[in-house]
Amino acid sequence: MDRVLDTPAGSKVLLLGNEAIARGALEAGVAVATTYPGTPASEIGDALARVAKDAGIYFEYSTNEMVAAEFAMGAAASGVRAMVSMKHVGLNVAADALMTFAYTGTRGGFVLVTADDPSCHSSQNEQDNRYYALLGGIPLLEPSNPQECYEMTKEAFEISERLELPVIVRTTTRISHVRGPVTVDRIVEGVKKKEFVKDPARFVTVPAVARVRHKVLLDRLREAEELSEESTLNRTERLGTGGSVGIITSSAAFNYAMDAAVELGLSADILKLGFSHPAPKNKISQFVRDHERIVIVEELEPILENTVRAIAQHSSLQAKVIGKADDAFPRLHEFDQAIVARGLRAALSMASEAVEETPTELQELPERPPVLCAGCPHSATYFAVNKATNKKALFASDIGCYTLGMSPPYSAADFLVCMGSSVGSAGGLAKVNDKPVIAFIGDSTFFHAGIPGLINAVHNGHRFLLMILDNRTTAMTGHQPHPGSDKGPTCCDITAVSIENVVKGCGVKWLKVVDPYDVKTTVEAVKEALEQPEVSVIIARRECALIAARDAKGAITKKHYIDQEACKKCRTCVDKFQCPAISSIDKVQTIDEALCAGCGVCAQVCPYKAIKEVE
Amino acid sequence: MVDIYLVGVGGQGIITASRIIGDAAILSGRNVLLSETHGMAQRGGSVVCTARIGDVHSPLIPDGRADVILSFELLETLRALPRASMKTLVVSSTERIVPLSVSTKKLRYPSIEEITAHVERAAKSFLPIDAAKIAAESGVPMSSNIVMVGALAGTGMTGLQKGEFEKAIEMSIPRKLPENKTAFARGYEITDRAL
Structure with missing residues (x-):
């Protein structure tokens, strides 16, 4: 049984955020799904690869993110539903296609999933891909947990088809790689084939076409804003008795804000933005009007913050807006409950937490960074x-x-x-x-x-x-x-x-x-x-x-050992070569036979021929 | 609410262990959130997973807030201690996986006495478990992680039933189920008796 494919409608199942996205796509009747693998997005494609045949959809690992996106665009422009998923930096590769696809728009629902990586757990930068939604004029959904990953993926297809625009679903590591309960519905078989109706005045973006289509995009974004105003994905939660403090947040930061507010015993209203671009200006403006102090809680860039400040200025509102510009919250790295609690204390001028004494000073521990495997x-x-x-x-x-x-x-x-x-x-x-x-x-x-x-x-x-x-x-x-x-x-x-x-x-x-x-x-x-x-x-x-x-199913025969009589303790096998199976403790080098992959490279590395095959 | 902080080394089956905890929580009708380490860090590096059972929104456990530290490797037990307080129960496998930095930088792997002393100063109590030996005796040397899940279940700290864990193991372990169930039961007995 595969959890993503075989969980029946109405059941609650434990899913990874990425698996929930895959299930959401299947329930939305996706016909074509593509990806280039990249942490933290990989399991979206892996889940779909596993079930594609049984689900009757087309899935491929494409050569890179741009090709993956363009492939999905070809299918979606024809009228079927298509999804492409990638890690945040993958969108840099696909961006060339996406920026102009926003001009042509789509006929079938087109959803692009980007998984951002605050703190660079597995990445070379921690860029904030919400900027791509602003840059391209693309509606943006931001789930906070696996249940929302599932629901918003389905919703993204609806929004995309209604507006005829691509839609971005943006997660982060702590959403894609969180497992939580998801209550699922029925998987729907979508339309798999659709004749492309020729319309070069829309889909061939020569300058004359592009100029016209840019206006179409801006018109559609106004419609998108109306959808965002009405959307239940943008909702208010009341903590305690509510009161004069309002918190505006989205994505993973919402989770930390909720837990931190409860920890601090705050009475506050929380405006959670799941459909964050185009931002619901009237909803935000009213929320700002209803509160004396507004705290913006978001990871990485001050995008919501700048949006809220602009809305407040435009509506001549006096409320105090507090965020990264006030150094209440960092612009670096991912948040957690403690960071957000500290930020809320600073923003609301609450007494700072009594610092508990750490019980013992730990000695410096030998670090354990990731390493190349035995036999690599x-x-x-x-x-x-x-x-x-x-x-x-x-x-x-x-x-x-x-x-x-x-x-x-x-x-x-x-x-x-x-x-x-x-x-x-x-x-x-x-x-x-x-x-x-x-x-x-x-x-x-x-x-x-x-x-x-x-x-x-x-x-x-x-x-x-x-x-x-x-x-x-x-x-x-x-x-x-x-x-x-x-x-x-x-x-x-x-x-x-x-x-x-x-x-x-x-x-x-x-x-x-x-x-x-x-x-x-x-x-x-x-x-x-x-x-x-x-x-x-x-x-x-x-x-x-x-x-x-x-x-080989464990059938490795060429395990090696170090002949201690022949070994001259020159340390070449640990100082010039590196293998997790070889260790040097108290000046003695040994091979852990259980870890040895049997590659025999260490035997060639040893200048004294002291590393030998186990008989 | 219960916060369980799982640590170990990439490849020890920690994600599977946390998933079993998550499935057991769902079977009991509780809310649960797990966070996992994937990608680059898995290549023999330190790995952290979290399991929070109860009414909670965020998956990460702040410093000093773990109710249980479930560790699959002794050095990683020490590394996890900032998450402990005097209310924390530390359940640790006695397995030692010597990191390459010990060989290359000529550092020292702390002794079991030092580790015990540190843990006892930083946490409420320390339960070391020879999970590798129990796993081997159960017939699946790879099932140390299941022994540790059993040890967690036996503490009674999760508020989940033994049967819910067993059902969750059936959902996650496709091969050698009877042996894995033995591994679970042996782990369970140790902490159940100790506490």
Whole structure:
């Protein structure tokens, strides 16, 4: 039984926020769903991939977020319902398409889900994607919990079809990755096929069309504002006896505001905005009029705050508005109940909390950051690269498990900003530096955003080594397939695209494929590649160790141990190589046989041949 | 309301454990919110999940507010102590997973005596459990997490019934159900008897 698909109407079920979004889409009769995986959005696609075949919908993991969005746009413009989901920075990739799709509008409901990541739990920035709704003129829904994820996804399709506009549903990590009760309804089979009715004066955005369509968009936004005024997603809750304090909030911040207000014993009214753009101006104006002090509680950027201040100014209201501009709440990182309680105390000039003494001073604990797994082929690659270059190279890295190579002992990342940035930035680094430059990119990331950079390097004659770390999967986000995979989600027939053919097709003259488990060959390939007068490419190919272990069902035979008599305690296996199975305690290095993945790379790393296969 | 703070190392089955708690709460008709760690942090790093049962809106547990710390690894037990107060019960597996920083930075993994002393100073009581051994004896070495769920259920702190936990385990564990139920029962007995 699959919870997302098989939970019957009227039942209450525990769902992840992301699963609730998937269920909502199924109940809305979605016909087409696409994604590129990215934390914290990945489980939306994963849930749909699992059930697509049985639910009779089309689902795909697309090459990147832009393609995913454009695919869904093609379907929705024809008249069926389509959804595309991505992490917040994925929307940067898809934004080009979205900004103009707001002009053409849609015929079938089109919902774009963006999952933001305040505190950068799994991301390179904590941008606030509510700005995209403002930038593009796109209606915005902000659920606060799994039940609302489910309800608002359904509602988003209704709003989208009614206004003929795309709708953004925006979550954050503490909404997408929260599990809570969801009471579901019936799954509806939506329209799966629809003939595209030609209308180039709407859908072909040459300048003459775009100028006209921009006005249509602004007219539709006025209608959207009317919907927002009437929407039950924008509602007031009374705590205690209400009174002169009003709190305006949305998204995850609403949850913290509720719990913090109860903790502080506040009497206040809370205006919760679930349909936050276009903001319901009259509703907000009336709420401000009804209260003496207005506190704005929102994570990240002061978007609601600025909206409320503008409405108050426009309506000549005297109420005091308190928020980030008053330093009551931080603009950095995610909130929690304690941060919001502190903010409310400051905003309402309440006495600050008595500071409880911490019971004991903890000694500094050995930290435990995420690390490359035992048997990870990237570990072997980084060891070989360091050996070949003697660490005298510049490393342009990219987004994936292999970014973890930035830490010692590898220190194999010097620059990283976004998906695909390794390839583009390597050219610039090489142009103005004398050191050799090596770009690292994963297989999925190469398809996603690496190819234009490689074409640029060939065409403009840049000199660096591109290493494509091909572990045959999108590992970090949960082992989703990518265009190079020959195995997809069970729902779809897929064709594997050859990385070699793409590289050669870009015009690269020097290409080698190596197995990173073969350290010597990899070291030699890196040395030879760096001697080339132009861009060179090495594909380091070896399946992700987690997948290999899963497919082998534990049947790993090449476990290794350290022969303590042969070991010279040189620490090469812990200082130059890194494996969770190898530890060094009280100057003795040992291999934990239970953790050993049997890759045998450590045996090649040891200069004294003290690491041996278990008989 | 009950706040349970679950900690351990990526790969120990902590999300599954928290989901069982969540399912059991729903079976009992209570409200529940869980927060989980996904993505990059899971690669052998410290992992935190929270389970809040009762009338609550936000999923995160502020410092000093955990009613129970359920830890799957000893060093992580220490790391979780800021969430404890003198009202907190700490239930911890005695499993030790030595982090790479101990090897590379030549740091020391604290001894069980030091850990016990710290926990006893920061919390109401400390219940160490040899979950790995019990799991192995139950026939599924991977079921340490289920032993810990049993240990949590046995404390009686969740307000949930034993049967609700057992039903929740049936919903989440597709394979080796009898062995997992044994693992749960063994964990349950230990804390039920101790408290």
